[in-house]
Amino acid sequence: MTGKARRTVAAALVLAATAPMLSACFEEPSAHEAVRDFLVGWQTGDYAMAARRTDGDQKAVRQALQDAKIHLDAASFRFKLKGIRGAGEQTEADFEAEVDLGENNPLWEYTGKLPLRLVDGHWKVHWSPSVLHPQLQEGQRFAVDVTPQGRQPILDRNNDPLQDEQTLYVANVIPSLLKDEVAVCRELSKITGFPQDRLLSRIRSAIPNVQVPLVTFGRTKYAQLRQQLDAIPGIKMTAEPLPLAPASPAQIVGTVTAVTPETEQQLGGPQRAGDTVGRSGLQKAYQEYLTGSTETRVITLDLKTLKPVAELRKWRPNRSTASVRTTLDRPIQKVADTALLGGGLPAMLVAVQASTGNVLAVSTTKEYHQERHALAGKFRAGGLFSIMSVEGLLKAQVNLKQKLACPVDRTVGGAEFHQASPPAGSTLSLKGNFATGCVTALASLARRIDGAELEASAARFGIGSQWDLPLKTFSGKMRPLINDAATAKAIAGQNVLVSPLSMALVAGAIASPTGTWHPPVLVTEPKTPDPSAEAETVKAPDPIKIDDRTIDTLKTLMRAGVTSGSARAAAAPGDPVSGITASVMQGRKPMAWFTGWQEDVAVAVLAESSDPTAGAAIAGRFFQGLHAGL
Structure with a gap:
């Protein structure tokens, strides 16, 4: 079971304990039941139940909730109802959201509001995109922008690098130019062994008009797969020379390879294309320092221009990359x-x-x-x-x-x-x-x-x-x-x-x-x-x-x-x-x-x-x- 799947199961287990608690919090059962059903449906992926508790077009609401999960590449949503206040047309529920961004690692926490209206004697959540997040407007969507830190060098005592250049090959796509993103991911998964759903979620959560790296290959592997990769429409290969080949003493410095499905499991969690893993020597011993982590931003995009509108949250790397300084000469x-x-x-x-x-x-x-x-x-x-x-x-x-x-x-x-x-x-x-x-x-x-x-x-x-x-x-x-x-x-x-x-x-x-x-x-x-x-x-x-x-x-x-x-x-x-x-x-x-x-x-x-x-x-x-x- 992947890390992302584990987190999803955990969220479902937490929900079982959370839902009864929500139902016993307030004296006004009708308004509370509408809020409860909406948040529980959103949290569990029962978007039909959530949509029925809104005054919006149910099909459009279901699609919006589903798109929010896809565009955030979220492993799970969890909600905590803080209270319902006001009366009549001014009734409003406050909630706290915790979004596990899955492969992108951070937990995104924010406070949201659910405006409530009486429709034919029944309380409904008054639907608009701001229900999903206060800053999300009509004609906009979520996106996740991820900037990985480059691998740092291993240095000798004179600060000279103990690596020489080595070329890696990266399979990229520009999401907005893909005619069939599902087919692209299906074919790439067959060739590489990376899960199709993971590849697809990377594409769908990214900024559509920006190049998205999907899989990285070493020289030998790329030579074996080149013809198959060239046959996938929309895949663009780029060669990236990086200081990865170990200089002498090579077995002390150690080797580095692109992340594969096998090494991904060894690292204990999902990695992104372009990531590298130390296989031996100091490269392996200091993997966590040399690679650091990524900078992640949750943003809103204009659906027409595909340009960023607002930055909702930004996480700087939780640890910085660092060169490894040795005594070697x-x-x-x-x-x-x-x-x-x-x-x-x-x-x-x-x-x-x-x-x-x-x-x-x-x-x-x-x-x-x-x-x-x-x-x-x-x-x-x-x-x-x-x-x-x-x-x-x-x-x-x-x-x-x-x-x-x-x-x-x-x-x-x-x-x-x-x-x-x-x-x-x-x-x-x-x-x-x-x-x-x-x-x-x-x-x-x-x-x-x-x-x-x-x-x-x-x-x-x-x-x-x-x-x-x-x-x-x-x-x-x-x-x-x-x-x-x-x-x-x-x-x-x-x-x-x-x-x-x-x-x-x-x-x-x-x-x-x-x-x-x-x-x-x-x-x-x-x-x-x-x-x-x-x-x-x-x-x-x-x-x-x-x-x-x-x-x-x-x-x-x-x-x-x-x-x-x-x-x-x-x-x-x-x-x-x-x-x-x-x-x-x-x-x-x-x-x-x-x-x-x-x-x-x-x-x-x-x-x-x-x-x-x-x-x-x-x-x-x-x-x-x-x-x-x-």
Whole structure:
């Protein structure tokens, strides 16, 4: 059942309770019965009963009442009798009207008057168009003028739109030029699936000599239906270029389509031609802001000239459209896309502003999805998680120059670890093992670190944090560290899941000028996707200050990762690059991590490759591209 039908049924149910109340209000039954029958007949659509209670031509009155409903595209009328006053020829009834304008949404409330006359000893409503509304005159009719607000853009942090032009095609009619409006709507309904009565009501309630949009099509759908649409007399197609096609990152920005019968049901109510609906990404999350609502006017028209005579009521949009302002940066996004394409590997990259947590770029190759994988993916952290162990090592007074063997295989607390690539078999300092990502050496430190301390350190870097973004994200998860084996696995990242977004924020915390972890920010305005007055902005987690000694140590270790470790491929011109790599198995796929930063831009890269330096190479191209663009 449509929203309009539901409202009509509701009105009929209310009437059942209202009619008896009307009949018991006054001592003068004859005048009251005439008023009651007229209003009840008008409210229920029994126009014959209403007409019999007037002194006008019954056929003309029936037609006028029916036309009022049609020209207002009204879902229902409801009336409340306020009183009958005066005597003789001056008798008059006052009533309050509430008109549900149906598809046009507002409730129109006004006060009306019913002049009463005695005709052959019976009270009658003295008929004229002003009975319908005090300002409606002979030779006039109602009409509804609707002006939709255009869809607003999604913007990057520099206020540049994140959409390109896309052409939509609109089927329009000029009602006064149609020879058979019913046939037009019947054929259009067959083609599009929109209800025939809805299309017809739009035509009949509109200003007759003004172009009325009925249905909007995307390019593909229009190409399929073009010949059938051209065959309908009176249909005029117009092409409207609109900024709807998503620019990169397209899956974050999201897609937009014209309203269809299916999407109309998803939106929970009737929409008008020209309306658009976000199908994914930020376009879907912020649909209510981006589209706003319509301006609606109830007017009277001169039947001869078809020109407006009076404005009876005007509703401004009940909420304004608003652009969605993001933290994304189109130039940085372009650099990220280029860096991934240059690698020839399935991969993803997330870049954030270290000092704020603002998401600057989200890029993936076609094998991965920017939201589901780069923001919300659950991947093993591998040796990157050793970052969290540094605070515990410092508390245990472990020296960075301490020598640690890096065997090919090692067992810690019953858990087995394997180092598949260099520097397996060597003995390096803790700093060297960190820089080269030796899993067997780092796992051996598990007995020096308290598991609870490692969990607390991970939390300070945002792992498992309850942040709230308008799109799906994953902050990370680690299993409880109940013994040395579990702690060793955590240091090696085997029992820890993270997303590229969460690891970019970890690097950002180290690179931040104040050594502070910041929760991610993707949208700065509006504060919440829900425009309703009751919507409460979800409070983001507070930034977390990391111990200065821990930050200084991590900066030393991660700088070594680029100067002498496995992340050398990330080096780029300009300020020094810092970062480390890690290799993991995701199912049967070998994956190569890199996380690090240059200046105030922190990144995490995850690439499908058995080469542990593959992620660092992508990061290197990214940083080189940033430097070249400065």
